[in-house]
Amino acid sequence: MATKDLHLEGAPFLKQQTTGLYKPAGSESLAAAAERSTKSNREITDAIPHWQDWREAAHRIKAYAIANLDKLLVQFERNISARGATVLFANDAAEANQYVLDIAREHNVKRVAKGKSMVSEEMELNRTLAAAGIRAVETDLGEYIVQLAGQRPTHIVTPALHLSAADVGRLFSDKLGEPFSEEHENLTNIARRHLREEFLQADMGMSGANFAIADTGTLAIVENEGNVGLSTSTPPVHVVLMGMEKVIPRIDHLPVFLQLLARVGTGQKLTSYTHLIHGATPGRKLYVIILDNGRSRILQDPAARKALCCIRCGMCLNICPVYRRVGGWAYGWVYPGPIGSIITPHLVGLDKAGTLPFASSLCGACSEVCPVKIDIPHQLGHLRKRAIEEPSPAHSIIDRVTWKAWAWAMCGPKRYRLAMWAVRQGVRLAPFLPWHPDKLGAWTRGRELPELPAGPTFRNWWCKPANREQFNTTLNSQSRKRDQV
Ligand code: SF4
Structure with missing residues (x-):
């Protein structure tokens, strides 16, 4: 099992090499798992007659939210603060890390139980906490596995997608001293036993947020393992990390997103747990850190704004032929796959990630399945144009x-x-x-490099009327057959 340095690499796609194209980082199980997941999730979504209406509704709500982000964030802050939460706005990862450290010092925190949060990956929070002598343990099973392995997630929803059950069995045996097993139930029980202690001893719990609802000041967090419930309710302090694009206008907009996210993310009708947090509970502290970290740069570019509609379902990764082949690490930063190729260049800069928009065949499969209808191929085209026009060391x-x-x-x-x-x-x-x-x-x-074919070129062949006629006849007969089917 390859160990990957947790330090972020500045996002050059494949670091200008092609080795990842035929030796995918991680085990070959990644491609098979991504394909299996795409197939089962699509079977579920294709069976829903009003699926396209849900997508359209979600697209419009998110587009409205992004266009009115300034007002909605203020409304969310006002409403959740009225129920005892402290809301902090961070311009960048360094500022957000400083907020977390200040909170930890104020409450004398030595141990942190973390629920899944891609924003914390952006901040490299675990590294910051470790440097301050604070032990942070990932409690999402996939995140726990990659943390134990000293790796980074390869997928935004299923971080350990590249590892087989046998890989995990060996890891638990090496790092936790447990007897080797490759039975899923045994592995889950081992993780549960070790993590239970972490929840009980943690001084602070952390989580991400899937949605921040402006009109009620509510945080919505979905999960399947119960670890978020324990991280957010067992320790006396709860810190939520969220990107500023997570806000949606009204609580009655939430159901459509819950339906879409569960179905495309994990192939479920609804996730096992949906937490709605309205404020701090008596005797406990709640902090919400809202991170910009380059998102306002996306807002300033009208052609790129829709990238902020993403609800991090992971479906575009699963279906992407490039992602399936090269795996998540090849994208060099936190967000892999098609969504990574369009947001990473904005977040870390085109000079560092200018090659990412070219990591696509532009087949369009991603935008066909995206539950919020993000026009990913157009976004990629826009970024390619910018990458070529703006001088950058990447090109x-x-x-x-x-x-x-x-x-x-x-x-x-x-x-x-x-x-x-x-x-x-x-x-x-x-x-x-x-x-x-x-x-x-x-x-x-x-x-x-293919040999040049001998004989006339296609242009020469096409110039002859008889050939054109034959081509059109074949095409017409094929479309008639298709219509009959
Ligand atoms: S771009 Fe669309 S498909 Fe990809 S993760 Fe975001 S919401 Fe899901």
Whole structure:
């Protein structure tokens, strides 16, 4: 089992290498698990007649919330503060970490039980707490496993998707001294036994939030394992970490999101637990830290704003042919897959993550399944354009000149013909040149450069009316057959 340094790598896709393309990081079980999950979740969603109406409703609610974020956040803060919560706004990860440390010092915290939170991954919170001498234990089973393994999550919903039951059995045996087992029930019982002690001894519990509801000042958190319930209610202090885009306007908007999230995230009608937290309970402290960390940069770019509608269901990862092949670590930061490719460049900067938008085949499968209808391929196209136009170390001058030349060649039939002629001559002459196309760096390290076919080109073939007629006849007969089916 590979161990991956927890330190974030600044998000260069595959670190400019292609090795991840044919040696996926982690075990091969990732691709199989992602495919299984996509299939079962789609069977469930396809059987719901009003599924598309739910998606449309969720899209509109989120779009409204993002357009009115300033007002809704203030409304949420006012309402939850009125019931004893303390709300803190953090501009970046460093400020949010400082808030957590200040709270921990004020309450003399030595042990923290953490529920799942992708925002805490953004902040590298565990590292910060460890440096301050505070023990933080992940209590979500998948997060607990990757923390024990010294790894980072490979998926935003199922962090240990890349590990098999046997991998987990060996890990528990190495790190916890438990007898080896690969039975799921045994493994779960081992984790439960060890984690129970953590909940009882924790001085502070932490969690993320799935939704923050403005009109009632309510936090909604969904989960299946009961660990969030224990993290948020057992220790005397509860700290919630959330991105500022989590706010939705009204409590009666919540059901549509709960229906969508459970079905696409885990293939359930509803998650086992839905926690609604309205404020601090008597004798306990509740803090809500709302993180910006680059999200306002997304807001400033009207073409990219919809990326903030994401409800972190993970479905676009499961269906993505690139993610299935390379796994989550290849994306170099907290958010992998298609959603990572569109939000990471905004959050960490195009100069550090300018290659991520190119980590896609633009097949569009992600936007077809996205429960909030984010136009991911368009977002990727927009970021690609920016990555090429804005000078960045992620793209060399050769990249930029190549793309400019390509764009020029595609803008007219004569230019296109000239470019294709030049490419053909280049490939024919290649064996006699000092460099060879087989040495096209990353492109040819993992694949053969195909031979140029002998005979006429497609353009020459297409210019003959008889060929066009034959093509149209075949096409028409195929569509007639399809219609009959
Ligand atoms: S972009 Fe859509 S499909 Fe992907 S995680 Fe976000 S909500 Fe889910």
